[in-house]
Amino acid sequence: MGRWGHRMFEGDRDFDLLGDLQQHVGMKEKWEYSMAEMVMTGLSAEKKKYVREKFDVDNYGDTLFANCKAKEGEWEGKYCTIILGTVLMSVGARISSQNMKHLRKLAGEVQCNPGFTLCLFDDGFRAPGRAQFLAALDHYQPGKPRNFLDLSCFYCGKTGEDTGNPMFKCGKCKVSWYCDKDCQRGHWKYHKSECAPPGSRWMLNV
Template sequence: MGRWGPGLFACDRDLDLADALVVEISGVEDGPENDVLSCFGGGSTIYDREGKAVDGSSILEGLREKLDAGLGDSLIDKYRNLVTATKDGWAKHESKYKSVLLAAVIMGTGAKIRDHDLQYLRQLGSEVESNERQFLVALDNYEPDTCGKTHQDTGKDLVKCGGCWSAWFCDKGCERRAWSVHRNDCDGSGTRGL
C-alpha cells in the first residue's frame, strides 16, 4: 500500500488518536507492537525497551494475524456503532475520524477488511477531513496480506505480479504470502491494469 503522503495523519492530533487505537490493537501501553502500528506498518527495524534492534516485519505479521482473527472486524464494528449512537455533532465527527484512522492503521498491517466495511470507510472518507482523495485511493488500491513496504523500506525494487502485472510486492516471499487473497483478482493474462 505504501506510505501516507505529506499532511495525511501527520499532525499531533492524528497521532494522538492513532496512538489510542494502537493501544486497543496491541493490548499494551508501550512496546514494539505499538511502534510498528504507530508508523502505520512502515517500520522495518524498531527498537525494544533495552535499545536492541527488533525485526518489525515479524511483529507486523503477528499483528496482522491478530487483526485477521477478528479483532479488526470487532474494532471497526465498535467505532461504527459509536458513530451511530453518538448524537452530539462534534463527538460524531470524532468517531467518524477515529474510524478512518483505524482503517489506516489496519491497512498499514496488511490485515483484511470486509467488503462492506470498505464501502462504509469510503463513505466516511468523504465526510471527514482526511485528505479524502488520498484516503479513497488507498482504499481502492488496498490489498490485504501484503506488507506495504516500498523501495524506501527495503532498498530493493518492488516485484510485479507475473500473472496480472498490476500488483506489486516487496519480494517473491511477500507475493507467495499474499497469493491466497490476490489470486481472486489476478487474471493471469499479464495485461491487466495496462
C-alpha cells in the same frame, strides 16, 4: 505544532488519534506494538505478519471496526474509524467488503480542506490526504501492507508503487508531489494559491 504537511500523518492530530485509538476501540489486550508503531515506524515484514495475524484471528479487526463505528457520533468519531482503517491497511490485515464500503463512505463525509486553513477549522482531511486514503482503498489487498509514509500524488493519491513510476515534486514550491503531468494540471486550480518558492510563502504548507 499543528500540521506540517497536507497528507495523512503529517500533523499532530493524526498522531493523537493513533495514540488514543486502542482505548477508543476497547482493546484491553497488551499488544507488543502500539498503533502508531504499526503505521509510522516501518515494522519489518515479519512483525507486520505477526500483527496481521492477531488482527485476523477470529475476525478481531471486524470487532474493532464495530466498536469504532458505534462511536462515530462522538467528536471526530468518523475520522477515528478512518484512522483504524489505515492501521489495518498498514499491516495488510483483512478488512471486510462491508467495512471497505463504509470507509469509502466516511471519506466523503469527514471534513476536508483543500489546503491551508485556520487551526480551529483544520479537522479531518486535507485534500491530498483524502486522495491518499482513497487510493489506499483502491489498491488494498489482504496480506499486502500499505505504507502511508510513501510519497503520494497530491491529486489522485497514488504512490510510485501503484503507478510503477517515481513521484516528482512541483518545481516551484517544492512541496506538492505528483505522479504525472496530468495530475499536476488537474491539481493546479487548488494548488495555485499556495504555490510559491520556498522562503517566500508564510506557513502555506502547515
